[in-house]
Amino acid sequence: MARTKANVKYVELERVQIWADANGDIHLSSDDPDAKDFLHTTINNKPTSKRYHPTMYRQFARLLTMHGKVIPGWDAGVDGGGE
Numbered sequence: 749m750a751r752t753k754a755n756v757k758y759v760e761l762e763r764v765q766i767w768a769d770a771n772g773d774i775h776l777s778s779d780d781p782d783a784k785d786f787l788h789t790t791i792n793n794k795p796t797s798k799r800y801h802p803t804m805y806r807q808f809a810r811l812l813t814m815h816g817k818v819i820p821g822w823d824a825g826v827d828g829g830g831e
Contacts, residue, residue: 750782761787766808772821773799774808793827802827 752759761780768774777788793805806827809819 750780766812768809768812768817768819768822770820772819774805774812774819776808793822 750759750761761778761783763780764776764778766774766776773790773792775788775790778784780787790799791801791805791808792799793802793809794800809822809827810824812819813824
């Protein structure tokens, strides 16, 4: 269940999933009962896409690769993974 406190700006979710699909897009979703029906978005590293966000993509790609996950088409050496 999502929760918050009176004097904070955030809502905390119990579960969030991050993964890369076969074309390299990174997905963020939640199966938290209060968010699962509407929290699912993607980001990518494709300059022509409305989902393009190179900084956020790099951060999530690094997080995924730190945990042994593969992001198809992403090269940490070329795409700034070592920053």
